[in-house]
Amino acid sequence: MTTTHGAHGICLSLLSSLSLSLMAALCSHPALAAETDSAPATRTLIQAGKLFDAHTGKLRSNQTIVIEGEQIVSVGAHQDGKPGDTVIDLSNATVLPGLIDAHTHLTGEPKFGYEELGISTPRAALTGAKNARITLLAGFTSVRDVGAPAYADVALRDAIDAGDVPGPHMIASGAALGITGGHCDNNLQPYEAHAQADGIADGVEGVQKKVREVIKYGASVIKFCATGGVLSKGDDPEASQYTFDEMKALVADAHRLGRKVAAHAHGGDGIILASEAGVDSIEHGSYIDAKGIATLKKNGTYMVPTIYLNTWLLDNADKIGLPEFYLKKEKAVAAVSFKNMSNAIKAGVKIAFGTDAAVYPHGLNARQFAMYVQMGMTPAQAIQSATVNAADLLGWADQTGALDAGKWADIIAVSGDPLADITLLENVQFVMKAGAVYKNNVAK
Missing domain, CATH: 2.30.40.10 (Urease, subunit C, domain 1)
Structure with missing residues (x-):
């Protein structure tokens, strides 16, 4: 026990006794005690x-x-x-x-070809902060962001969650997985640059390790490229990339570690292989055919048709200086994707709304609703694709998607x-x- 000596000590002792008495009196009054315990909730x-x-x-x-x-x-x-x-x-x-966009790239802008090489990771993150605000004000209160350089999307998600910048609730993939030389690789530089994208992994062991790596650095969903793409050099959107065994290993590790899997897939074979491997969603689906539609329905795989970007790209190709090797593939995909995606919608494939915003300016996401209606949805179904359906795909059905x-x-x-x-x-x-x-x- 500590003893306080002298006049100063006596005063402190008296004050302490008075404080205790006052606190006891206050807390003994029922009304005052209730106010002390908790303030009334504001509504x-x-x-x-x-x-x-x-x-x-x-x-x-x-x-x-x-x-x-x-x-x-x-x-x-x-x-x-x-x-x-x-x-x-x-x-x-x-x-x-609030609307949900299940396929965005908030840290990206419609800058293509060799212009992409001049964008640093810090610049991409700052761009993401701008686009997060634009997307939120456009009515999209949740997004699934599927691919960004050096985990700039993870940093953006964490900044939004911390209240540092305004933006939607965000699921982030970090680096998208892909094969060497495939759609998710960096194919714009020559051999002597030894350039390779962050998510490149080959072979069963390679993809297992890469899944664990991107989760280590903050990925809350796994994105991989099952086929070639449009806005990439030297690959074919119709060609499969990962083997079935690689896809199965990738999906198994992701699911075991609590992450859903989104597969970029344009070509028919890649769509089928990815669905059979157990992915949660097929992104794009440009060349989907009757067999692919049947496979997605059998497995309950979502499709995320990113259709409006074709219209915007072709309308603005000259203005943005879209490289010819991109434009050629874009014209081929645009010629078939509307009909093929429409067939999937009319056949009853599960659809979640996603736009690939960054291929065109952020904030224009909602222009895609009218195209979904043109492809066979009712307006209510189009809205449901961006609410209850998208929430289900994201694994957030208990948190958002309905009032x-x-x-x-x-x-x-x-x-x-x-x-x-x-x-x-x-x-x-x-x-x-x-x-x-x-x-x-x-x-x-």
């Missing part, structure tokens, strides 16, 4: 004139969404706010779940009825992510 109420039910694909009228903190606590018939509530009047708008109690308060609104005019989603007026309002231009 935000969104008054929705129309609300899109992502489960049924229908609109509900005069609904109130009650939010506490980052989560929705209830959705139901109109109710008035209580004293202390924040009320957001969206009675003249249609309210929807349900317990999910993140990720909410957007548009003026008018998007089931009558899907292009309204290209001009989102209200954006809330995790209970925070980032945009509100809804007319009163």
Whole structure:
């Protein structure tokens, strides 16, 4: 026991006794004790004139969404706010779940060919911060980012999660896996540069090690190139790249370590091999045929049709200086992909919305909805592809994709009825992510 001596010590002792007595008196009063234990929860109420039910694909009228903190606590018939509530009047708008883009490259821009070689990783990360904000304000509150240099996407995700920069909830792949000389490699430089992309791995042992490596450095999804691509030199979009044994080993390790797998695949054989190997999604699917469609349906594999990029690239090829060796492949893919993807949609393949934004400017993501409708979806199905379907693909169905109690308060609104005019989603007026309002231009 410590003893305090002298007049100063006596004063401290008296003050200590008085403080204890005062605290005891305060805590003994029921009302004051309750205030000390916890402050009353603050609520935000969104008054929705129309609300899109992502489960049924229908609109509900005069609904109130009650939010506490980052989560929705209830959705139901109109109710008035209580004293202390924040009320957001969206009675003249249609309210929807925040949209999800399952195929983005936030750290990239539409810069192709040898111009790509001059972009440093720090520059890519700063570009990503700009594009994250643009994407969020366009109404996309969640994205799956599938490929970035030197884990710039992982750094961006972590910065968003820390509140350092505004942006959507983000799943990041880090380096995309690919074979030596394939679509995911760096094929623009000559031999003496000894240039190789971060995700290159060959053979069963090689892909197993690379999966573990990208997870070590922060990947929350695994992306690999099952076929050649369009915006790459010296490869064929229709040709398979990894062998079936390599794909099986890659997928098995990823799934065992708790990561889903996205396979870039344009060609028919690569689509089938990747689906049979157990991937969670096929990205693009340009040359998918009847056998590929049947395989995806049998295995329950999602397809992410990135169709709008063809329109934008061909319309802007001269303006952006698209190299001829890219343009030739782009024209060939664009000539067949709309019909093939339409066949997959009409046949009932599971579809999740994804755009490949970075091939065209970020923020234009919602232009793809109209093309999904042109390919055979109803407007409600197109919206569901970017809400409940995409949330299921990402493994986030318990957190987002619908306006349900317990999910993140990720909410957007548009003026008018998007089931009558899907292009309204290209001009989102209200954006809330995790209970925070980032945009509100809804007319009163």
